[in-house]
Amino acid sequence: MAAIEAISLTKKFGDLVAVNNLSFSVEEGSIFGLLGPNGAGKTTTLRMIYGVLKPTSGTARVLGVDVVHNPTKAKSLMGVLPEETGLYPRLTAEENLIYFGKLRRMEDWRLRKRVAELLELLNLTDKKYVIADKLSRGQRQKVAFARAILDEPPVLLLDEPTLGVDVMSAREIRKMIEDYAATGKTVVLSTHNMWDVERLCDYIGIISEGKLRYLGKKEDLEKLVGEKEFEDVFVRLVKGDVVES
Amino acid sequence: MRVRLFRGSSGVVKLSRGLGQWGYSLPARTWIVVAWKELLEALRDRRTMLNVVLLPMIMMPLVISLPTLMLSPKAIPPKIMVVVSDEGAMDLAQQIKSLESSSQAQVYIVTGEGDFSNLILNGEVDLVVEIPKGFLRNITDGRSGTIVYYYDPYGARSSVAIGIVQGIVDGYSHTILKERLRAINLSEEYIRPITTVAKQVTAGGGEVSTGEVLTAIVIPMMVGLIAITGAGTFAIDMIAGERERKTIEALLTNPVTRGQVLCGKFLALTALALISGISTVLSSIVGVGIAVSSVEESIAYVQATKLIDPSKIGYFIVGILLTIALGGLTGNAIMVTAASFAKSFKEAQQYIGFLTLILVVPMVAIPYAPQSLYPYLRLMPISSLAMFARDMIVNPGELAAVFTSLAVSLIYLMVFLWLSSKMFVRESVVFG
Numbered sequence: 016m017a018a019i020e021a022i023s024l025t026k027k028f029g030d031l032v033a034v035n036n037l038s039f040s041v042e043e044g045s046i047f048g049l050l051g052p053n054g055a056g057k058t059t060t061l062r063m064i065y066g067v068l069k070p071t072s073g074t075a076r077v078l079g080v081d082v083v084h085n086p087t088k089a090k091s092l093m094g095v096l097p098e099e100t101g102l103y104p105r106l107t108a109e110e111n112l113i114y115f116g117k118l119r120r121m122e123d124w125r126l127r128k129r130v131a132e133l134l135e136l137l138n139l140t141d142k143k144y145v146i147a148d149k150l151s152r153g154q155r156q157k158v159a160f161a162r163a164i165l166d167e168p169p170v171l172l173l174d175e176p177t178l179g180v181d182v183m184s185a186r187e188i189r190k191m192i193e194d195y196a197a198t199g200k201t202v203v204l205s206t207h208n209m210w211d212v213e214r215l216c217d218y219i220g221i222i223s224e225g226k227l228r229y230l231g232k233k234e235d236l237e238k239l240v241g242e243k244e245f246e247d248v249f250v251r252l253v254k255g256d257v258v259e260s
Numbered sequence: 261m262r263v264r265l266f267r268g269s270s271g272v273v274k275l276s277r278g279l280g281q282w283g284y285s286l287p288a289r290t291w292i293v294v295a296w297k298e299l300l301e302a303l304r305d306r307r308t309m310l311n312v313v314l315l316p317m318i319m320m321p322l323v324i325s326l327p328t329l330m331l332s333p334k335a336i337p338p339k340i341m342v343v344v345s346d347e348g349a350m351d352l353a354q355q356i357k358s359l360e361s362s363s364q365a366q367v368y369i370v371t372g373e374g375d376f377s378n379l380i381l382n383g384e385v386d387l388v389v390e391i392p393k394g395f396l397r398n399i400t401d402g403r404s405g406t407i408v409y410y411y412d413p414y415g416a417r418s419s420v421a422i423g424i425v426q427g428i429v430d431g432y433s434h435t436i437l438k439e440r441l442r443a444i445n446l447s448e449e450y451i452r453p454i455t456t457v458a459k460q461v462t463a464g465g466g467e468v469s470t471g472e473v474l475t476a477i478v479i480p481m482m483v484g485l486i487a488i489t490g491a492g493t494f495a496i497d498m499i500a501g502e503r504e505r506k507t508i509e510a511l512l513t514n515p516v517t518r519g520q521v522l523c524g525k526f527l528a529l530t531a532l533a534l535i536s537g538i539s540t541v542l543s544s545i546v547g548v549g550i551a552v553s554s555v556e557e558s559i560a561y562v563q564a565t566k567l568i569d570p571s572k573i574g575y576f577i578v579g580i581l582l583t584i585a586l587g588g589l590t591g592n593a594i595m596v597t598a599a600s601f602a603k604s605f606k607e608a609q610q611y612i613g614f615l616t617l618i619l620v621v622p623m624v625a626i627p628y629a630p631q632s633l634y635p636y637l638r639l640m641p642i643s644s645l646a647m648f649a650r651d652m653i654v655n656p657g658e659l660a661a662v663f664t665s666l667a668v669s670l671i672y673l674m675v676f677l678w679l680s681s682k683m684f685v686r687e688s689v690v691f692g
């Protein structure tokens with residue numbers, strides 16, 4: 016079974032078609048990168064999958080669970096790092112984690128253990144009692160990442176996980192993504208940064224103006240690129256050109 | 261390890277840190293977990309806590325008791341100057357002077373004539389009492405002696421002083437009247453053919469003290485106001501703030517329904533409304549107590565110091581608690597509905613400021629409304645709540661009235677809750 020299936024996902028905001036009839040599926044245990052320029056529709060696509068936006072038409076399934084018809088069940092299968100970290104500025108790093116852990120119905124002992132473990136892994140133990148408002152952008156992103164994998168969900172969705180984050184924190188987050196996928200979990204991330212895709216992803220979807228321009232394995236795209244500049248190919252794919260080797 | 265979240269280490273911070281750790285052992289019920297987080301955030305927002313809880317506790321007793329306290333002759337005796345131009349009227353002047361011994365006024369006696377209006381303009385005295393030449397002569401000749409008061413029309417203390425002096429003058433006049441009547445052998449009743457008697461009519465049948473009257477007027481109004489407006493700031497923070505700080509999206513990625521989230525927020529808001537409401541009621545009672553005691557010391561018509569009939573105290577407490585809880589919920593449901601329309605904190609505040617004004621009007625109007633309107637006031641939103649508080653304090657025995665106002669309040673609460681839940685879940689509200 017596919018970890019994620021997007022089935023003709025479409026979202027209109029008034030006249031604007033932000034996401035246009037998008038279909039793809041992500042194999043269990045792989046890392047899928049949704050690549051595209053700003054305003055391409057990446058965030059809107061992810062939001063429909065993680066159940067906070069209702070598709071205008073189409074739907075998505077997470078491990079076979081329909082996100083439109085059974086959002087609560089589907090949400091329990093996904094960990095999410097949204098575009099905005101959405102940490103509560105007046106709560107400490109630890110309290111932010113407790114809140115989500117409790118909302119995801121984690122038991123007391125398991126939550127305690129997991130919070131300590133994740134703060135340690137992300138070098139945040141000394142920030143445990145610091146309110147989120149007083150954390151740096153990179154630290155906040157790391158806490159939000161920890162929050163997404165708190166109850167070890169089988170599917171992880173990350174909206175531009177390294178955007179605006181300092182180099183060191185970005186490295187730590189990338190490492191955590193790889194480690195998480197290595198335990199057999201599925202990761203979907205969006206980015207407009209090709210180097211993230213090159214380094215992390217097994218599969219790639221290139222999206223622009225709400226339409227899917229390319230879908231396939233990273234190696235296939237690398238073959239396609241061949242001698243050419245990756246960036247050049249990307250630009251042409253985004254424009255909707257057909258690229259041949 | 262001790263890390264300070266804020267400068268200083270106040271009790272609130274210690275408390276809220278303790279509450280934070282408590283989160284681990286909460287039962288995994290969404291609404292309880294949400295309420296825990298909302299209370300934690302509210303406690304960390306020291307400015308709001310100060311405004312909503314601490315400020316009313318200090319301000320209420322002041323606002324309620326200050327006017328009566330300032331006017332109370334005992335607290336600040338008015339300054340009275342008696343200008344005796346008629347040597348023969350010295351014993352009346354001495355009687356006025358005796359106000360000093362009961363410490364109701366400061367009295368200065370001067371003899372002779374002159375213009376003393378400057379003393380009033382300068383604020384050196386509150387009242388000049390002039391006993392002009394020929395005063396005694398007129399009286400002994402069987403005519404009327406004239407006394408002139410010079411006073412400040414803007415000064416409430418001037419009026420108080422006139423009231424006190426008038427009491428002495430009336431007594432003096434009465435003595436002369438009695439002598440004159442005796443001389444011509446007439447009874448006092450003959451020249452005062454009508455006497456009036458005022459009798460209280462209350463539902464309970466008993467007499468009520470001034471304190472009880474004040475309580476019945478002030479408390480429902482305060483309770484209603486505070487319940488509706490008290491947690492409004494928190495309501496904005498929980499709804500518009502959650503959106504403005506962009507925390508709502510992450511929150512909604514959890515396997516929880518928006519209804520559960522809203523329930524948790526309402527639970528926290530009700531707790532906050534109760535905290536602010538109870539602190540305000542207690543401080544209002546203190547204020548009424550100070551006001552009554554300062555009135556009592558000078559004016560004799562107050563017999564009892566009690567603010568609440570002891571036999572009704574149970575109804576009073578239940579009534580107040582129910583009003584605060586219901587009012588808090590209703591007010592917050594209305595605020596949440598309004599705040600859901602707003603894209604920013606500021607916009608929400610504007611909506612809520614306007615709404616608060618509208619909601620406050622019926623509260624303030626109730627003490628002045630004619631009794632014939634009561635049945636209708638029991639049916640109107642918000643005012644039904646104030647009527648419920650009033651019914652519970654004044655005549656808890658009237659079950660039909662109590663239940664009507666309670667039932668109506670509950671129905672409105674349901675309607676507003678339903679409305680607010682409809683508003684809160686709109687997609688355009690979250691990602692607009």
Ligand SMILES: Nc1ncnc2c1ncn2[C@@H]1O[C@H](COP(=O)(O)OP(=O)(O)O)[C@@H](O)[C@H]1O
Binds near residue numbers: 033058692
């Ligand atoms: N809530 C919204 N209302 C109206 N337009 C929106 C909304 N969210 C996104 N859009 C528009 O949809 C398009 C896709 O946006 P988005 O999914 O955020 O792109 P990306 O994440 O790839 O940068 C953009 O043109 C954006 O302006």
Ligand SMILES: [Mg+2]
Binds near residue numbers: 174
């Ligand atoms: Mg985006």
